[in-house]
Amino acid sequence: MRFIFYLNFFPNTKQLVSWMRGHEGAVSSISVHSSGRYAITTSSDTAQLWDLDTFQRKRKLNIRQCVGIQRVFFLPLSNTILSCFSDDSIFAWESDTLFCKYQLPVPESGPRIYYKAFAVTRDGKSLAAGGRSNLLHLWCLDSRQLVRVLQMPSQVRSVRQLEFLPDSFDGGASQTLGVLSQDGVMRFINIHTCKLLFHMGSHDDAITAVTVSPNGRHVVAIMDNGSINVYSTQSLTQEYNKVTSFGGFKRLVALLKAFGEYPAKYRMFVWRSLLCLPENHAAYSSLTDKGLHSAYLTLHEKYPIKSHKLQRGLQRVLSALAHWAAIFGETEYLPLVAFPFVKLFQNNPLLCFEVVATVIVNWCQHWFEYFPNPPLNILSMAENVLAHHDKELLQHLVDCGITSQLYVWPLLETLFSEVLTRDEWLRLFDNVFSNHPSFLIMACVAYITCCREPLLLCSQKQDFEYFFHHRNNLDMGAMIKEAYRLMSSTPADIHPRTMLSDFTPLSRGQYPVFNHYPEFIVEYQSQERERIRLQEMEYLRERQILAQEEEKLTQQRTKLAAMKRELKVKELQLLDAARRRFLKHQQDLRASQIQRLDQEIRRKMDLRERETATAVQDLEVRQMELEAQRKLLEQVTHSSHPSVPPSSPQSFFLCEIHGR
Numbered sequence: 001m002r003f004i005f006y007l008n009f010f011p012n013t014k015q016l017v018s019w020m021r022g023h024e025g026a027v028s029s030i031s032v033h034s035s036g037r038y039a040i041t042t043s044s045d046t047a048q049l050w051d052l053d054t055f056q057r058k059r060k061l062n063i064r065q066c067v068g069i070q071r072v073f074f075l076p077l078s079n080t081i082l083s084c085f086s087d088d089s090i091f092a093w094e095s096d097t098l099f100c101k102y103q104l105p106v107p108e109s110g111p112r113i114y115y116k117a118f119a120v121t122r123d124g125k126s127l128a129a130g131g132r133s134n135l136l137h138l139w140c141l142d143s144r145q146l147v148r149v150l151q152m153p154s155q156v157r158s159v160r161q162l163e164f165l166p167d168s169f170d171g172g173a174s175q176t177l178g179v180l181s182q183d184g185v186m187r188f189i190n191i192h193t194c195k196l197l198f199h200m201g202s203h204d205d206a207i208t209a210v211t212v213s214p215n216g217r218h219v220v221a222i223m224d225n226g227s228i229n230v231y232s233t234q235s236l237t238q239e240y241n242k243v244t245s246f247g248g249f250k251r252l253v254a255l256l257k258a259f260g261e262y263p264a265k266y267r268m269f270v271w272r273s274l275l276c277l278p279e280n281h282a283a284y285s286s287l288t289d290k291g292l293h294s295a296y297l298t299l300h301e302k303y304p305i306k307s308h309k310l311q312r313g314l315q316r317v318l319s320a321l322a323h324w325a326a327i328f329g330e331t332e333y334l335p336l337v338a339f340p341f342v343k344l345f346q347n348n349p350l351l352c353f354e355v356v357a358t359v360i361v362n363w364c365q366h367w368f369e370y371f372p373n374p375p376l377n378i379l380s381m382a383e384n385v386l387a388h389h390d391k392e393l394l395q396h397l398v399d400c401g402i403t404s405q406l407y408v409w410p411l412l413e414t415l416f417s418e419v420l421t422r423d424e425w426l427r428l429f430d431n432v433f434s435n436h437p438s439f440l441i442m443a444c445v446a447y448i449t450c451c452r453e454p455l456l457l458c459s460q461k462q463d464f465e466y467f468f469h470h471r472n473n474l475d476m477g478a479m480i481k482e483a484y485r486l487m488s489s490t491p492a493d494i495h496p497r498t499m500l501s502d503f504t505p506l507s508r509g510q511y512p513v514f515n516h517y518p519e520f521i522v523e524y525q526s527q528e529r530e531r532i533r534l535q536e537m538e539y540l541r542e543r544q545i546l547a548q549e550e551e552k553l554t555q556q557r558t559k560l561a562a563m564k565r566e567l568k569v570k571e572l573q574l575l576d577a578a579r580r581r582f583l584k585h586q587q588d589l590r591a592s593q594i595q596r597l598d599q600e601i602r603r604k605m606d607l608r609e610r611e612t613a614t615a616v617q618d619l620e621v622r623q624m625e626l627e628a629q630r631k632l633l634e635q636v637t638h639s640s641h642p643s644v645p646p647s648s649p650q651s652f653f654l655c656e657i658h659g660r
Contacts, residue, residue, distance in 0.1 A: 130159030
């Protein structure tokens with residue numbers, strides 16, 4: 001009998017923990033559940049589910065001998081097991097009960113592939129399958145449909161292994177698939193465009209098997225000669241990332257102008273390329289290691305968010321920014337700036353931090369020079385552009401007493417997140433990130449001019465305040481088109497481009513020093529905030545002391561009340577015991593009286609019985625005497641008067657007289 005064994009070597013003893021017996025054929029694959037508690041082992045004739053806590057077999061899947069098992073494995077982020085058989089049928093099972101949830105339909109048209117290799121995206125929604133063909137099938141597991149057939153180059157005759165390459169921006173929906181073919185070359189393709197991105201290995205330096213790191217940054221390959229090679233995907237994708245070059249940027253801008261936005265599937269990749277994010281892991285870790293910044297310990301009180309995950313993510317990003325530059329611990333509107341990006345990048349805090357930092361460095365230029373006041377210089381730029389292109393609207397705003405702090409600053413400090421929907425906001429920032437930093441100011445003016453009709457109808461300050469803090473009916477395409485018109489038609493002397501620097505990415509290795517703010521004011525505010533924080537801590541400490549004293553007093557009162565209750569209970573118990581003793585005494589006394597009465601009655605009855613017996617005896621004696629006298633008289637009478645019968649009344653009378 002063949003068996004599989006599970007090894008777990010302790011560092012010191014290298015002890016073998018368990019052997020798990022069960023398979024009669026060679027084990028071809030092992031799949032471990034994401035929780036680490038269960039494992040599935042597969043051989044050609046059976047698949048078995050094991051409990052790794054007890055090393056005991058939980059379930060066994062047997063099949064007909066005419067249909068072999070190719071592979072059985074867990075789907076990520078679920079309790080679903082996928083089983084793939086040699087007849088190209090694929091079934092999904094519930095891991096707890098092995099209940100069949102569904103079956104993928106076997107393709108009726110096209111050549112048969114004879115599945116042998118499989119790969120699933122990290123979100124568990126897409127399945128790639130390949131075999132003895134240069135064709136690959138891409139399945140959508142949500143709709144349970146075959147969505148795409150990919151054709152590999154003619155050099156590929158069969159597929160040995162498939163691996164999805166994860167990316168920080170894809171949210172688990174990997175778009176890059178690695179295909180290891182019979183020639184020992186692993187080719188990486190984009191599953192949507194079918195474009196070959198890069199490859200590893202060659203005919204002379206063939207690859208036998210590969211594995212991809214969880215973050216997708218490295219690929220480890222076992223070579224045909226027995227060596228192990230480690231590849232950097234960043235180096236391998238340099239050709240693919242030519243989008244960051246000038247020529248690639250021009251193509252992106254052309255695509256953006258044609259469609260008005262980037263494809264949703266590629267947006268995160270494009271943004272990362274446009275912003276040239278350095279991904280400084282060590283530098284970011286040094287910021288997060290400092291913990292939560294004191295300025296954001298009570299963030300949830302001012303900005304309550306239903307999602308605890310988003311709340312923690314926002315708190316973490318803001319704390320990192322405050323540790324990077326002191327002013328970001330004092331900027332009240334920073335949560336409004338950061339929150340849209342926290343929602344987008346909630347699964348990758350490093351990229352979220354770098355995107356926000358890049359936005360601050362480039363699109364928030366000169367915002368902090370008048371701190372803690374709004375950036376009057378930036379607001380003046382927007383007002384000058386509005387004055388040039390729509391004097392009537394500006395005059396109406398002036399007549400109503402509305403300044404740029406009310407109609408421009410709310411748009412900037414929230415980065416339009418209050419007045420646009422999610423899709424509109426993404427579309428806008430596709431264009432913002434693809435243009436000079438001055439485009440954001442032009443977008444503010446474009447928003448105002450595109451809303452001129454409802455604004456001309458407003459006259460009260462509260463109406464304007466409401467308008468610039470809530471969503472309005474707006475043609476997003478027309479607004480973006482207007483922003484581009486303003487960019488091209490605004491005179492140079494008032495164009496924000498002349499006063500704002502070109503885009504500058506974050507430096508690699510270490511983040512740049514950010515000191516574009518009045519340090520003495522920030523330091524003073526920081527000191528004041530720290531003083532207030534210490535006072536609050538002292539106040540809280542005193543309150544805690546008072547609370548502790550009140551708690552002690554409450555405990556003492558509770559203890560006293562308990563003692564009173566205990567004494568009352570004891571008093572009631574004593575009263576009850578006394579009552580019981582009194583009742584028992586009364587019962588005993590009554591019982592004694594009854595006993596004496598019984599004794600007296602019995603004594604009198606005995607006396608009566610004795611008197612009765614004596615009387616009876618006296619009567620009996622008397623009767624005997626009378627009887628004797630009668631007999632004597634009869635004898636006398638008989639002897640004296642023989643003619644008189646003894647029983648006659650006369651004789652009786654004579655006897656009585658004689659007796660007397």
